[in-house]
Amino acid sequence: MRVLGIETSCDETGVAIYDSEQGLLAHTLFSQVKMHAEFGGVVPELASRDHIRKLVPLIRHTFDQAGLALGQVGGVAYTSGPGLVGALMVGASLARSLAWTWDVPALGVHHMEGHLLAPMLEPNAPPFPFVALLVSGGHTLLVDVRGVGDYRILGETLDDAAGEAFDKTAKMMGLPYPGGPLLSQLADKGTPGVFEFPRPMVDRPGMDFSFSGLKTAVRNTVAAHAVAEAVPAQVMTDIAAGFQEAVVDTLAIKCRRALKETGHRALVIAGGVSANRRLRERLESMAHDRRCKLYYPRLEFCTDNGAMIAYAGCRRLEAGETSPLALDIRARWSLEDLEVVHD
Ligand code: KG4
Ligand code: ZN
Numbered sequence: 001m002r003v004l005g006i007e008t009s010c011d012e013t014g015v016a017i018y019d020s021e022q023g024l025l026a027h028t029l030f031s032q033v034k035m036h037a038e039f040g041g042v043v044p045e046l047a048s049r050d051h052i053r054k055l056v057p058l059i060r061h062t063f064d065q066a067g068l069a070l071g072q073v074g075g076v077a078y079t080s081g082p083g084l085v086g087a088l089m090v091g092a093s094l095a096r097s098l099a100w101t102w103d104v105p106a107l108g109v110h111h112m113e114g115h116l117l118a119p120m121l122e123p124n125a126p127p128f129p130f131v132a133l134l135v136s137g138g139h140t141l142l143v144d145v146r147g148v149g150d151y152r153i154l155g156e157t158l159d160d161a162a163g164e165a166f167d168k169t170a171k172m173m174g175l176p177y178p179g180g181p182l183l184s185q186l187a188d189k190g191t192p193g194v195f196e197f198p199r200p201m202v203d204r205p206g207m208d209f210s211f212s213g214l215k216t217a218v219r220n221t222v223a224a225h226a227v228a229e230a231v232p233a234q235v236m237t238d239i240a241a242g243f244q245e246a247v248v249d250t251l252a253i254k255c256r257r258a259l260k261e262t263g264h265r266a267l268v269i270a271g272g273v274s275a276n277r278r279l280r281e282r283l284e285s286m287a288h289d290r291r292c293k294l295y296y297p298r299l300e301f302c303t304d305n306g307a308m309i310a311y312a313g314c315r316r317l318e319a320g321e322t323s324p325l326a327l328d329i330r331a332r333w334s335l336e337d338l339e340v341v342h343d
Contacts, residue, residue, distance in 0.1 A: 008091030071098070082111055153336055172218065189237045192245040251282075267283065
């Protein structure tokens with residue numbers, strides 16, 4: 001089956017065509033980062049308007065890139081949640097209209113299931129069952145994955161998501177939006193041991209996370225080292241390195257616990273923060289010590305994209321799932337509420 005996938009849950013317009021026999025045929029992406037940078041964060045109304053502007057040209061371009069005539073698909077998948085409601089509405093309304101015009105089924109896809117299944121687009125796809133660490137701007141989840149749709153949440157964040165912690169800390173340190181990747185670049189130049197920040201909740205049993213205390217600890221350290229309201233550049237890079245190390249350490253400790261509890265031998269990381277070089281390095285060595293294997297998507301599929309939605313949609317549409325005609329947008333939606341897809 002060949003499926004058009006549309007992602008518009010936040011500040012990226014992603015479009016892709018996935019074919020269950022031939023794999024990924026084409027994918028295009030437009031990032032709104034420059035537009036939101038001026039405001040220091042995503043402005044939901046501007047995001048929706050820009051999705052309206054970009055979506056149709058991107059869809060045309062994706063069909064061209066795949067060498068297909070417009071509409072040569074057997075289904076249309078779109079992100080129906082969680083995310084910004086206005087932005088989701090744009091993708092959902094267009095996807096449903098196209099599916100109706102082309103007389104093919106349409107299906108709303110869970111954004112985090114898209115991230116979770118993104119490593120399936122790679123040549124060395126992870127085998128079921130596995131533990132998934134989903135770390136994005138809005139979510140931090142540890143999931144026991146037994147198959148498509150068969151998800152048990154082992155742990156989640158009680159406050160900020162990992163990406164949100166990166167972004168808020170970066171903003172506090174005076175870095176421009178989007179701060180996460182910039183903060184991690186700065187951190188790679190610093191010395192991790194100079195500043196020791198807390199590893200939140202690691203001494204408690206369980207696999208939940210909390211990152212807001214860490215943010216406060218960084219704020220206090222920045223304030224304590226300011227000389228005439230400016231913090232010396234080397235101190236900043238060392239603070240960034242200390243922060244990154246604390247986040248990475250916390251995530252690695254919880255992943256190790258999850259592998260131990262489930263007995264699974266494969267660990268998948270996905271979502272924007274899985275692009276973090278240090279996190280990959282740490283998880284790679286932890287997995288190696290436990291004789292487990294680490295899987296992650298290529299860099300461009302770590303952050304939001306249409307390919308992961310086309311893939312997840314294809315798996316579900318092939319199993320006969322479709323969404324009703326009424327728009328099924330959800331700002332909040334648990335992975336555990338999804339239907340299990342039986343092969
Ligand atoms: O998955 P994603 O593109 O969007 C959401 O669904 O939220 O994730 C975006 C998040 C942002 O918070 C961004 O700062 C973070 O991923 N991020 C990173 C890195 N690259 C992106 N955080 C740390 N290190 C990175 N290299
Ligand atoms: Zn995402």
